[in-house]
Amino acid sequence: MKQFIILTILAWSLSSTSQAAPIDLMALETGKKTYNAFCIYCHGAKGEGDGQAAALNGVPLVDISNKAYMSLLSDQDIYDRIAYGKEKFPYIQMPGWRSNLKPQEIKAVVVYVRSLAVDKGALKGPTPKEREERFNNSSAEKGRIYYLKYCSTCHGRTGDGKGPVANTLKLKPACFNDPKITEQLTTENVKKYVTDISEERGRYMPIFEPFIEEYIDEIVQHIKTLAK
Ligand code: HEC
Ligand code: HEC
Numbered sequence: 119m120k121q122f123i124i125l126t127i128l129a130w131s132l133s134s135t136s137q138a139a140p141i142d143l144m145a146l147e148t149g150k151k152t153y154n155a156f157c158i159y160c161h162g163a164k165g166e167g168d169g170q171a172a173a174l175n176g177v178p179l180v181d182i183s184n185k186a187y188m189s190l191l192s193d194q195d196i197y198d199r200i201a202y203g204k205e206k207f208p209y210i211q212m213p214g215w216r217s218n219l220k221p222q223e224i225k226a227v228v229v230y231v232r233s234l235a236v237d238k239g240a241l242k243g244p245t246p247k248e249r250e251e252r253f254n255n256s257s258a259e260k261g262r263i264y265y266l267k268y269c270s271t272c273h274g275r276t277g278d279g280k281g282p283v284a285n286t287l288k289l290k291p292a293c294f295n296d297p298k299i300t301e302q303l304t305t306e307n308v309k310k311y312v313t314d315i316s317e318e319r320g321r322y323m324p325i326f327e328p329f330i331e332e333y334i335d336e337i338v339q340h341i342k343t344l345a346k
Pocket of ligand 2: 291
């Protein structure tokens, strides 16, 4: 209760001394707790995408502390991306959080994510909208993202067979920089390698759930671009 009163007074004094919209300190507090419990291990303490689990997350994480990037998203845009994740925004391969977090907690985490913003100059990479459009309109981009997400932790982001999980395996992942390997790959045989337990090849890979079959065509296209 005491903390609540102090926060309220703080919020009041902040809002009365500045013209800008008052920062909701209660939300900031809840948002920080939520972020530290659910987000930090991928996005990192400052939002730069260097959390402990980031390396194991095949897709490199966008810097959500980059003001130029994040200012292109409204609070509602950020809310929806956090709530629904890849279900509605497949260009971000992040699970949606709406089954773990209440709407109030998601709102609070939006406030906290906003507070992480740092001015890093003009945006160098694509905007969120450009990324979304590129993903939706290009099977090459889908293949790249799905490969990073589902295959790169073992086969490596560049296909060198040296992803972060590779060291832990007795049998080394295939190197996709080798054209002798990639030229024999077809959508059909790769589907078998990744889903059919009776297949000899790929036995040291996880057996993927059938959802993966939908992506294999695009993934194989991408793998073929990795050959040198
Ligand atoms: C398992 C790792 C993981 C966790 C945990 C995680 N995220 Fe993400 N997040 C991602 C990935 C992967 C992306 C997409 C990265 C990319 O493609 O640039 C992403 C993207 C985002 C984006 C950027 C959306 C855009 O349009 O570019 C926001 C904002 C975000 N996450 C917020 C959160 C919040 C808030 C939490 C906690 C509730 C959270 N994330 C937890 C992996 C994670
Ligand atoms: C947990 C690590 C791991 C993941 C994740 C993984 N692989 Fe593999 N993969 C391996 C290993 C190890 C081998 C080599 C040994 C074998 O054949 O089991 C292999 C072999 C293969 C081969 C056989 C190449 C050949 O001609 O012998 C293909 C094709 C392949 N992987 C495709 C994929 C695709 C596509 C994905 C993502 C959908 C994927 N792998 C994800 C570990 C992995």
